[in-house]
Amino acid sequence: MKITASAPGKLVLFGDHAAVYGKPCLVTAVDLRFSTTVEPLDEPVVEISTPQLREQGETYRVQRDAVSARNRRETAFVEAALRQLIDRYKVTSGFHVDTEGPQVTFGLGSSSAIAAATLVAAAQQLKLEIDKREIFDLVYAAVLDVQGTGSGVDVAAAVYGGTVYYVNRGDMIERLPDSHLPIVIGYSGSKVSTTNLIGDVARLRDRQPDFMHTLLHMLGDMSVQARDHILHENWQAFGDLMNIHQGILDGFGVNTLQLARLIFAAREAGATGAKISGAGGGDCMFALAVESTRSSVTEAIQQADGTPVDIATGADGVRLETTSHKA
Amino acid sequence: MKITASAPGKLVLFGDHAAVYGKPCLVTAVDLRFSTTVEPLDEPVVEISTPQLREQGETYRVQRDAVSARNRRETAFVEAALRQLIDRYKVTSGFHVDTEGPQVTFGLGSSSAIAAATLVAAAQQLKLEIDKREIFDLVYAAVLDVQGTGSGVDVAAAVYGGTVYYVNRGDMIERLPDSHLPIVIGYSGSKVSTTNLIGDVARLRDRQPDFMHTLLHMLGDMSVQARDHILHENWQAFGDLMNIHQGILDGFGVNTLQLARLIFAAREAGATGAKISGAGGGDCMFALAVESTRSSVTEAIQQADGTPVDIATGADGVRLETTSHKA
Structure with missing residues (x-):
């Protein structure tokens, strides 16, 4: 059974750069979606196929226990998200992972969206019930694992969607009531x-x-x-x-x-x-x-x-x- | 005896717009000079010739007691400066006043410079000894008489020259030691x-x-x-x-x-x-x-x-x- 999850890109509205210093900011999720499809594998192996790797005619395989944000640049966010899930839930199975994303992103794309979609699809494959806050925490941890730093505001947009008021690395994440931004x-x-x-x-x-x-x-x-x-x-x-x-x-x-x-x-x-x-x-x-x-x-x-x-x-x-x- | 005085234009360096609200600012005088030549007249009359009036083939005459910032737009700053002097020093003579200025000012010109040059030339004609601070006060009063408002920073540049640190309508006027601004x-x-x-x-x-x-x-x-x-x-x-x-x-x-x-x-x-x-x-x-x-x-x-x-x-x-x- 293949399971696909998708997550949106982001447009920061207010607090750009200030968010880096923990200040409040506003972000809206944009309908530019990144998706990840996850299939179970019987072996303790993770196979990852991304648009970039497919272009190179390559599927990347790694032992489940060796999954790491630091293996390859092309798969860093996928591996980082899986690593969080594997460690948190003592995952014993393997996965085949396919990621997809828009070809043109106008700078609105988001590695956080790829990480979020991967985490949610894999969690569903494992029949784990994880609430938004835990998804956020795991994805943000994955992003920090890759980047070393980051405000997490793009993670909030990817996970919560809508328009989000966000403070200091997730101390406060408030999804505002849906309304049209002109x-x-x-x-x-x-x-x-x-x-x-x-x-x-x-x-x-x-x-x-x-x-x-x-x-x-x-x-x-x-x-x-x-x-x-x-x-x-x-x-x-x-x-x-x-x-x-x-x-x-x-x-x-x-x-x-x-x-x-x-x-x-x-x-x-x-x-x-x-x-x-x-x-x-x-x-x-x-x-x-x-x-x-x-x-x-x-x-x-x-x-x-x-x-x-x-x-x-x-x-x-x-x-x-x-x-x-x-x- | 004709007496000529000249005053410089200005370039605001720091505190633009803030000066309007009394905040400290920095201004430097620029070598774009406006000059006024004053001759005594026996009658209680003021004759004013400006580049603009000369172009129109006109010399403007006004009774000394009727000199006012509100008579004509073309002569407002000259009349306002003379008005200050006439009132402050109970002036009984008349003047012929010629003003000159650069044709192209790049927005660095300054009505304050015209007022300052007029005031100083007329004061010299009257053999009055006026220090910089009083010149500033009289010229600033003249500028306010015309404009109703103004920080006075351009007056400070016109009167003091050099580079001036200026606070709140002249509460502090400090001419910095001469140095080259790169x-x-x-x-x-x-x-x-x-x-x-x-x-x-x-x-x-x-x-x-x-x-x-x-x-x-x-x-x-x-x-x-x-x-x-x-x-x-x-x-x-x-x-x-x-x-x-x-x-x-x-x-x-x-x-x-x-x-x-x-x-x-x-x-x-x-x-x-x-x-x-x-x-x-x-x-x-x-x-x-x-x-x-x-x-x-x-x-x-x-x-x-x-x-x-x-x-x-x-x-x-x-x-x-x-x-x-x-x-």
């Missing part, structure tokens, strides 16, 4: 290393500790208020905070001219607010555009050489797929 | 109304009082630290603060895409820091470029469709010109 996403067409950007901000914080402390704290406070503005659909205030937040990210040195072009274009076309999503240096911005300005903002992003990304926000968190095939 | 100025080629921009920031402050309070206060604190960094020639830290400051101004909504282009170009060419000078919405940015990067930064500004402005900073404050002609 945003337009624009892809800037390029990307630099998130790790480098986080390092740049850390070094600026070392050089300017007082100002950076205040600003990072402020981004956390903005997330707190932005949460309220979502709940009350107070979009003017939400947009004001987006713009101030964007300026602070620019001050951190993570803005780019191309992101700025999309942001200015969106505002000129009527967006109440516009900002980078995530670490910056490329990837996506998003604009707050109520229905009447939605098409003009979308067009403005296109005319500024951006790619409007028409992907639903507030997507479901990790879930079993009912389309699973019989073995 | 900066490159770039003109963005456009301008919107400073008054509108100050109003936009005020409205954002009304909507987001807590965050704006913190940010405006922070810009003041940055000015305090930037003053120290100038004194110790700590340019790395000065540049870091410029970049953070720029981000906060961007968050206030006073950045433009063209200013952003010049700022990103300057940084990519090696500038340690780059930011808007003044109210934003156009006008100038400046970049911190030590000698080794000076030419590459200048070129980068040009290639980003900006105009490098080769004008010396730390210029003399208001002064009598020795080239005065005999009547």
